Amino acid sequence: MPATPTSSRQASLVALRFGRLAAMATVAALILIAGVWGSWGTAQHVMLTKGRERGTVEVTRCGAETCTGPYTPMSTGSTARKSVVIEHTVAVRKGRTYDVVVKPGSDDVVRSGPAGILYSWVPMGGALLLASVVVAGGLRRTRVAWVMAGSGIALLTAVFVTI
Structure with missing residues (x-):
C-alpha cells in the first residue's frame, strides 16, 4: 500500500519534533554539565576536606x-x-x-565553611537559570523549568546572603 501524503507528513512532523526535543535536551544537559564542571574545580577542595x-x-x-x-x-x-x-x-x-x-x-x-561551599557552587546556580530557559522554551516542560529556576535563584540568593 503506497504512503499517503498525510501519513508521510505526519511522519515528518514526528521526526522533526523528536529532533527538536533531542537537540534541546542535549543543550540543557550540556549547560548543566558545564555548571557542575565549573563548580567542582573549587567545590572539591572545600567539600572533601x-x-x-x-x-x-x-x-x-x-x-x-x-x-x-x-x-x-x-x-x-x-x-x-x-x-x-x-x-x-x-x-x-x-x-x-x-x-x-x-x-x-x-x-x-x-x-571553607558554609560561605566557601555556597560560593563554589555559583556557576551551577547560573547554569540552572540558563538551562531552565532551554527546558521551558525548547522542551516545553514549564514545571521542571520553574523548579530549576527556583533552585538556581535560591542558590544564588543563599550565596549573596552568606557572603
Whole structure:
C-alpha cells in the first residue's frame, strides 16, 4: 500500500519534533554539565576536606585578581606559610581573616565553611537559570523549568546572603 501524503507528513512532523526535543535536551544537559564542571574545580577542595590542609589566612594585600596573606594552620600536618594566594572576589577583603583550605601541591587557598561551599557552587546556580530557559522554551516542560529556576535563584540568593 503506497504512503499517503498525510501519513508521510505526519511522519515528518514526528521526526522533526523528536529532533527538536533531542537537540534541546542535549543543550540543557550540556549547560548543566558545564555548571557542575565549573563548580567542582573549587567545590572539591572545600567539600572533601579530609586529609587536606586547613587553616586561616589574614589578607594583607590585594591585587586585581588575587589577594595574599600569611597562612596559619589549624589541622594536623599543615605547615605555616608566609604567603598564600586567594582569589580576589567580592567575598574577600583586605584586613580580614578567613577559614581556608589549601589546594594540594600549591600555595593557593579557597574559602571553607558554609560561605566557601555556597560560593563554589555559583556557576551551577547560573547554569540552572540558563538551562531552565532551554527546558521551558525548547522542551516545553514549564514545571521542571520553574523548579530549576527556583533552585538556581535560591542558590544564588543563599550565596549573596552568606557572603
